[in-house]
Amino acid sequence: MRMSNLHHFTEHHRYCVSREFGLSGLDGRMLGSAYQPMVGAFAISLYRLLFEHVPAESIGYSEAEQQRKLFLTLGIEPNEKGRKFLVEQASMLEAVGLLSTSRIYMAETDDYLYEYELLPPLGPAEFFATQHLTLLLRDKIGKFAVLALREQFWCKEPEEWGRRSLNKENISVPFYDIFQLNTHVIDYELEQALAEVATVRQPAPRVEEPVIGYSDIILRFPRESVNRAHVEKLRFDHAQMGMINYIARKYGLGPQDVSRLLDEDGVFAPDGELILDTLQHKASQHFRQELKRQEKREVAAAKVVSLRSAAEEEQPIAPPEQSVEMEYYVEVPPQFISKCDIHQYNMMLRNEPYTRLLQTFFPGTIPGQLLDIFDNINLNYKLRSEVINVLIHYVMTLAATSGEQRMNRNFVEAIASNMLMKQVNTYEKAVRYIRDQSKVKGKGAGTASASGAGGTRQRTYAKGNRPAKPEIPISVDDGTAGAVSEEEFAAMMKMAADIKASKKKGVTKTQ
Known part of the structure; x- marks a missing residue:
């Protein structure tokens, strides 16, 4: 617990406790045998006292109370010496991974609220596989005591089972061989309802990019700037800081870039309100300029060494994600x-x-x-x-x-x-x-494919002022014509003979 001023940590400040686990008999033995020699009995007593703030059969948060309860229950005087002692005990629990302390600023009361989040003790296998905890325990109780303590947590396997381990076969049945789930439809109403009534803390999204805070901006902002007063008002304006962080992530800006953009004219209104459109426009221009500079740097680097092909993947951090039906x-x-x-x-x-x-x-x-x-x-x-x-x-x-x-x-x-x-x-x-x-x-x-498949006609376009060529219908053999009878065939042959005879007479006359 980093505490620079003990007046910010008194018996009058409120606190609450949160945990998402329960203590088993093995956990209690680990606290008494492994953790207590490292941090001391008083620190373990503080841990158990905080654990009892939430009923043993439940998980979640305790009610907010004044820290006077902690001082009186532990028998600590509420003075500077007592505060420093309580801070030291909590710090030791934090160092070994049993406690995480957070301080929340309450703007309406101009005061702090402390949250003590308890973490479960490690099991024997994980504890003795953690090097720094094992070495700390060795420094406290000695090497042979550590080895003896480790043996106390294990029950050995029978010899007849150990000799047959090579013939071991896993015959367990997997989940989906027994149960069938309807995965074709996602029930968002159920997921939302479970999230609303859940008392446990939802896992935080994976964040790889640091969030730009007010301190990151004000430390880089020039004191003589006209916009200095407007930037100082952002300290408790979480809505505008959220918009600044969104624009910074959207255009890949760092704290120095954000400070330079906030120092430009027209970013703030006369009443100190941040003009989002102006800031976004300037951030877009900076983003484009940075892309051009990056291209030039890459071209220059290509003359010396080959460019790296793999680019780093960025994980999005965003305001609460919106689901898609x-x-x-x-x-x-x-x-x-x-x-x-x-x-x-x-x-x-x-x-x-x-x-x-x-x-x-x-x-x-x-x-x-x-x-x-x-x-x-x-x-x-x-x-x-x-x-x-x-x-x-x-x-x-x-x-x-x-x-x-x-x-x-x-x-x-x-x-x-x-x-x-x-x-x-x-x-x-x-x-x-x-x-x-x-x-x-x-x-x-x-429609176009149907018209193309229905006939062999092609559209003819007019050139200049000349009219388009008329479309001439083409007869198509549809298979409906029948066979010629003998009488019709004889009449057709007679007609052909007459035509041939008339042609011969015409040739004779000309000669």
Whole structure:
């Protein structure tokens, strides 16, 4: 527990306890035999006292109370010496992995609230496999005592079983051989209800990118800047700090870049309110300039060494992810079939910024002309990011499945303006829009193919002012003509003989 000022940790401050486990007999033995020699009996007593704040048959959180209860129960004087002693005991529990302490600032009361999150003790196998804990226990009780303690936690295998281990065969039945689950439909209502009534803490999303905090900005911000007063107001304005972090992640900005953008004119209104559109526009310009610089650096590096082909994958951190109902799922494009399944692809369309989606389509550098198109749609048309993602999916799918070149500014902006006219402002409306467009194109292609297969006529276009050539109907043998009778055949032969005789008479007269 890092505490620079003991006046921030007194008996008047409130606290609560949280845990998501229960203590078994083996856990209790580990606390008494392994952990107590390392941290002392008083620290283990503090751990057990905090554990009892939540009923033994339950998990979750305790009620918020004043820390006076801890001081009185443990017999500690509520003075500077007692506070320092309690901080030392809690710090030892934190060092060995039994406790995690958090301090929460309450803006409405201008005070702190402490949360003590208890962690379960390690089992014997995991504890003695952890080197730093084993070495600390050795320093406290000695090497031979550690070996003896380790032997006490294990019951040896019978000898007759050990000799037959080579012939051991696992005949257990797996889960799906007995039970069949309906995995075709995802019940989002059930998942949401379970999440709402759950008392345990949900696992935090995997975060690899650090969140830019107020301290990261104010330490780099110039003191003589005109916007200094506005930036200082961001300390307790979590909504605007959230918008700043979203823009920073969207355009790959660091704390220094954010501080420089906030120092520019026009970013803040006269009343100190952050102008999101202006900040986003400046961040987009910085992003484009950084891409150009990166291209130049890569070209210069290519003259000396070969470029590295593998790029680092970035894990998205986003505001709470929005789920996608299965009726609004779109098909995975051909270039993504080997990279992700349909669930992952649709979650990416719904939650990722359009800049990151473009990076997944282009493993190298995003073409500048293409980035200009979607930046213009985002900044001028004010389409939401999820709607732009669906537009990118639609255009990329057309380009991949048809032989025509679809990626041009007029085509993309025509679709975007049509979306604006039809008020397509949500993910669901965007999916319905591209489905309707696909149906229209499918009907047009079907009509063209049917007209081409029904006859051999071809359309003749007029050149200049001359009229088009008339279409001459061509007789087609449809198989309905019958055989010629003998009388008709005799009449036809007689007619042919008469024609032949008349021709011979005409030749004789001319001679």
